[in-house]
Amino acid sequence: MNDTVSLYLNDVLSTQAGSFESRAAIALFIILSSIVIATIIDFFFKRVLLYYTSKTRLEFDGLIVGILRKPLYLTVLISGIFFSLHYTDFINNYEFIIGGIGLTLLFIIWIIALIRINIIIFDKVLPHLTRKTETQIYDELLPLLKGIANIAIVFLGFLAILNVIWGINVTPLFASAGIAGIAVAFAAQESIAQLFGGISIYFDQPFKKGDRIELESGEIGIVHEVGIRSTRIMNLYNNMIIIPNSIIANSKIINYTSPESSMLVKTNISVAYGSDVEKVKSALYKTIYSIDLVLKEPAPAVRFNEYGDSSLDFGLYMWIKDPSDKIKLIDLVNSRIAEEFKKEGIEIPFPTRTLYIKKENISN
Known part of the structure; x- marks a missing residue:
């Protein structure tokens, strides 16, 4: 009996040891493979894509490639490490936590990458496309939109981490954000009206800097600057008139310069x-x-x-x-x-008036 039990235990232990060794080998193979794949991707971005983008006239394409390089490298590496843990006993008890931490780390890496790409788009790409415009609106509008886009990326990324990875219901957060947005809109409705007025002027372009215009109120002047909240006009007396864009966007304007200056x-x-x-x-x-x-x-x-x-x-x-x-x-x-x-000898007349006086006989 004792010999039988002893043989059984030896057989189980040898099986467990062999199973552990094979699973460890698979885990090690996955980690090494992920390192190799990540290195190949990094080499391709560094030696191929960055080389070709350096030959173009554009600056921002190389910057975007450089930003994507490390997130892709880390994504492959972290994914390999995470999958390798499935072949160990360690992850069986902590799979949810380890997986959540790994995915959260990947989400954060890509959120940072998207923010950096967004900054390049607003600092390099859009100014390159709008450099021929003669208004100053984009100088104020682009930083504002860049900030809004960055906040949106962080907010949506945070909600994705909570909901997709950790399974937390984010509906109350959306409701709270909606209520807060309505409150802010009511508190700043005048500023928002001026903002949208500036955007309307920017895209419609009824006038540009240097144009001579006449406002609905009868004021005439030269457009000095078109801002995101207001437009500045230098009148004929060399005085600066500052008008909110919300008023200009809803007013009739005579442009004496465009489409022809005559x-x-x-x-x-x-x-x-x-x-x-x-x-x-x-x-x-x-x-x-x-x-x-x-x-x-x-x-x-x-x-x-x-x-x-x-x-x-x-x-x-x-x-x-x-x-x-x-x-x-x-x-x-x-x-x-x-x-x-x-x-x-041509006479310029004076205004004349002819008066007819009626005489009346007054008898006593």
């Missing part, structure tokens, strides 16, 4: 009754064509508009290349018309 200038001139109309027109045309600011194409025009209360009223229509020359042009036109009319 501008039609109209001014009126009156002469006395009895003046020779053709002589007046000839004098006005002569004056207009003597001014260099007036474009020859489209051709200027003089029109006899109406009979005024005490004058014959003419309209002068002239095109100029730069809208900022409007005031200067009107000054030149009026000054030279006065000289030309004086030479030609």
